[in-house]
Amino acid sequence: MGYVVRDQWQQHYADGKGFRQLGERERALLAEHTPVPDGGGRALDVGCGAGGLAVYLASLGYAVDAVDFADSALARARDEHADAVGVRWICLDIERDDSAELHEDGYDLITMRLMYPFLRDRSRVLHGLGERLRPGGALVVITPTTEHTPEERRNIALDEDEIRLLTAGWKQAERLDADKLAALVLRGPCHAHTTAVEKRPTTGHALTGAVAVVTDEAGRVLPGRSTRGMWELPGGKTSGPTHTSGELPGEQGSVKFRACVEG
Template identity: 95%
Template sequence: MGYIVRDQWQQHYADGKGFRQLGERERALLAEHTPVPDGGGRALEVGCGAGGLAVYLASIGYAVDAVDFADSALARARDDHADAVGVRWICLDIERDDSAELHEDGYDLITMRLMYPFLRDRSRVLHALGERLRAGGALVIITPTIEHTPEGRRDIALDENEIRLLTAGWKQVERLDADKLAALVLRGPCHAHTTAVEKRPTTGHALTGAVAVVTDKAGRVLLGRSTRGMWELPGGKTSGQESFEQAAVRELAEETGLTASASNAYAVTMLVDDSHGVPRLTAVIRITTWSGTLTNPEKRLFERWEWHDLHALACVGDVFTPAVQFPVKFFCSAS
């Protein structure tokens, strides 16, 4: 049930389907670990669905902005909780829509219940939500984990590697058990500085390759989370007699499913360094036009691909060295 498309979620709620109801253990953990600040507090519930958690947060004293991108979910929430006070229902895609409707002064509590695994650009969304926390505020992610999820449904759960990644950029992390759900209470965003890291030692006397710089309509840059635990631009070694531009286009298709023509690929600079003592020449190729749907064909090499905001490129953690060498300012000018 790994829905991504908005229409699928629209139908899900229109058919009367939902998710596991908010449990007593979850209520108790939220009340204990994220009490309403003196004088009142404001909460943001991301992916509110039919509204159970949003209404509970309002009942303990929060003023709540409850957002979901499915109109059918919000229609059910309004019908099921017609008497609820203190909840503002907002139709919003937290990944793609303009967030101007959210409260400009930020939030004391942000919750994401049973929805984080469905996000495509997880790192970007988490970074942006962390920026919306008020001083002392908490972001709470309640999620299934692999160990308590049947094998056929593990696309809706997080493994330990993913949990380590999402908790790495926070000063304080509490992991609590909520009836076989993991409740992660995150405070104090302290996003990790970008660090250049290498892959395993290469073979041969020298190495030539190309990396592809691709942006979406919003100017976000495409990076892949590799199974080596680093972010990478699409790219790889040149093959045979192909040009750097041809190599970048080929690697883009092989790694992401996106297609482009070499006529829309332009070498903007060359990077010279060494990989474990082996000389390396890497061409940075700007691809201006592409088509297709972003996928992950090479699952043995990449966990997923995400679009990253330009302003967040300096704090994404470990990045493959050639991508780090290329100045962030290029991305800004290229978009």
């Protein structure tokens, strides 16, 4: 079953449907491995849903920005956690919307629980979130894995190759078990101090080129390794008088339903 557009997610939350509740093992791992820095810390919960994780992080002492692209999810969060202190609810599509509402000074902790497999542009989103981490901060991805997911629902889980790709761009990557969910604690994005160097525009007679794009069975573009050992996306030159270069457009896949639904 796939949720293709935002309206369907809106309806999901409006119907009172939910997802696997935050477990005690997850709570313990977050408290142990991502404690609030001395003097207080700020957290970003991406894809917060009805707000259970965001409220727990606030109870640890974080000031939390909780974002979701479904208004109905945030309405439920505000209603179900009316007494919560330290949480700011923000309606935001992390892949498409202007992120100006996010805290300009960055975050000590960023969480992505049960939502990473549904991103259409995983590498770009993870890269952007890594740039928002404060020194010493951590990005925690909590996700189902194919090992513990029934075959008919494995499209909402990550396999070992996907997990290796997810963790490859970080100086520290720790994998923890959270009741058959993988909790990936990532620190030190390797791209944080790199600089992009733009080449001179290609001359007009050399604008046409070719590039091979490799995708997995779900249609996601698979990046490769550069000669410097860094992950890179496929790119090619675009022919025409008004273009000098550009990435090849990828086909947008539908957003799949989070089958961790209802515990």
